[in-house]
Amino acid sequence: MTTTGAHQDSAGMAARGYWWWGRRRSxxxxxxxxxxxxxxxxxxxxxxxxxxxLPVPVGVLFGLIAGAMLLVRRRWPFAVVLVAIAITPAEMGYLMGLVGLYTLAASEVPRRITGALAGMSFVGTLIVTVVRTSRNVVDTGIDSARWYVPLVAVLMSVGLTAPPVLLGLYVGARRRLMESLRERADSLEQELSLLADRAEQRAEWARTEERTRIAREMHDVVAHRVSLMVVHAAALQAVALKDPQKAVKNAALVGDLGRQALTELREMLGVLRAGEQVAARQADGVAGVPVAVPLASVGLAAAAAAAAAAEDGPGMGDIEVLVGESRDTGMVVELMVQGESRPYAREVEQTAYRVVQEALTNVLKHAAGAKVMVRLAHREAEVAMQVENGPSDGGAQDPGLPSGGNGLVGMRERVTALGGVFVSGETDAGGFRVSAVLPDRRGAAA
Structure with a gap:
């Protein structure tokens, strides 16, 4: 046990009555x-x-006290080794010296201290062995050649010093390695936990983004078409008896708008089904083996399918048709185009269309009878659009269309997602203005 570990065990085990021991078997x-x-x-x-x-009881008592010092070897290993060295001249404490050196070498005591105490133990054992061996050689009459006494003394000293020190160094190194591996395992477990939390956060973010995108698309698809249908239905109701021909025209317009709304809804549902199929194929794994797929991949798959489906969505070329549909409801809409028209990235064209579409829908809902000016400006590295309406005509009939309050939010999200700028607010004349600037991604890439 290391000195640091002994102090930690002392703090942890004091409440259980083990002092500096960590376990009962210790x-x-x-x-x-x-x-x-x-x-x-x-x-x-x-x-x-x-x-x-000396009296024998004195020697026995001295031996008992000195030998019992081994009880504190985990707490003070250097003290045990010092006591063992001190009683070496009395030719006692061999077991205490072996265990003390092992514990000292395995602890976190600095290596220079371990080396110094091991050297002192070696020298003390060497001196005692030389004296005892020389006396035994003289007493037995054995030839005391120069090599015999030094050889026996060195072998005895090395045998009592080197093995416990080497074993202690090995055990200490192994213990530190295990502690390091355990800390690394704990660290990796924490990192994996953090990665799992982040993956779950990304998955939740992807799900939220997908829900927001679906809600925005559904709002743009349904709100405009259905608003026009409501206006034409109201006009149809008003002229059904007075002007049958105009009623038939309005009925035809309602039918066309309904079919267009259904077509766009089918495209939206196709996007969702495509995303679900991609996620299902990923979840099936390879060769029919199910695998766990992060929830974020489902949202990304749906987003990829949505991007693919956007290729067939409306673009800036359809804005003129959109303005015509609004005129058919009785709105006074003027379209002004500045600059030379050119193709843009598909997401830019669709966003521009949706901004104009939602702005016209808001005029239809909140400013019945107001005059509207739609401006498009094709600039060098961007395209700008502005939809401005005047004050509402007090004599115009309010269509009574509900408002969810998400139109401006959706427009802002679309524009800022492409790195554009969106501004909306009331005008001095009492109307409302919506402006957006979108960067030309193809021009920037070129």
Whole structure:
């Protein structure tokens, strides 16, 4: 266990009564090692007391206290190693030295401190081994060649110092690696969670955008046609008995407008079905294997289908027909075109058409009998349109058309989505003006 980890475990386990231990088995292991070390030091303390001419109980008590220091090896590993080095001349504490060096090497104690304490333990063991081996050689009469005592001392010192240090370094490195991998796994899990949240946000955004687009298209398709149908129906009702020929003409106009509205609605439904089919094919996966598809792809598929269907939608060339339809209802509409007409990107032409269409619909709803001026200006890198009406004619009959209040919002969304500018507001004369400028995407690309 590392020193940092020991302090963290101390804070976390204090409430459970484990002090600096993180788990119950750690407590059992350290208590067991401390008991073994205390017994070993107590037995060796008997010999130490006899050699030092001390009472045996004193040596036993000294050994028990010194050996029990192994109990704090996780909290203060350097203290355990220092005690082991201190009692090395008494030829006791071998188990405590081995376990202490291992714990020290596996902890987060700086390597220079670990190296210094390991070196002190090596030197202390070497000196004690040299003295003891020399005495044993003299006592037994073995030939004390120059190589024997140093060899035994070095082997004994290396054997008691190197293995625990190397094993501790390995375990510490492995532990740090596992901690790093665990932190990386947690970090990746958090990143995946964030990515999932962002994907869900994008999917929700795509669904919202798609719903907004569908609502805008439905409003543009239905509001204008149905408004014209209501006006013609009112005129038909007014002249049905007085002027049968005009009534027949108005009835024919209502029928034409109804068919046009149905055609555009079918195109809209075709766009939606195309988007659903694309999303369904993606959801079916490859070779019939179902796969999970982000919800955003459904909205993108529908948007792609809508873009494809827009190729068949109305454009700026149909504005003159649109003005004619409004004139047929009795509105006084003047169309003025400035500059040389040229083809634009399909989305630009459709947006320009929808802006003029919605502006004329608003005049029909809110300014019955007002004169209307529609201006189109083809400029070098943009196209501008303006629909301005005068004040409402007080003598004109109000068609009583409902208003959802989304017309201007839809126009602004369409124009700004293409990077254009949209302005609307009342005029000084008491009328209303709608202006929009759309960039020429084909010209910009060229």
């Amino acid at each position: 407590v059992v292991l350290d208590v067991g090692l401390a008991v073994l070390s205390a017994l070993e030091c107590a037995l060796e303390g008997v010999r130490f007391a006899q050699a030092a001419v």
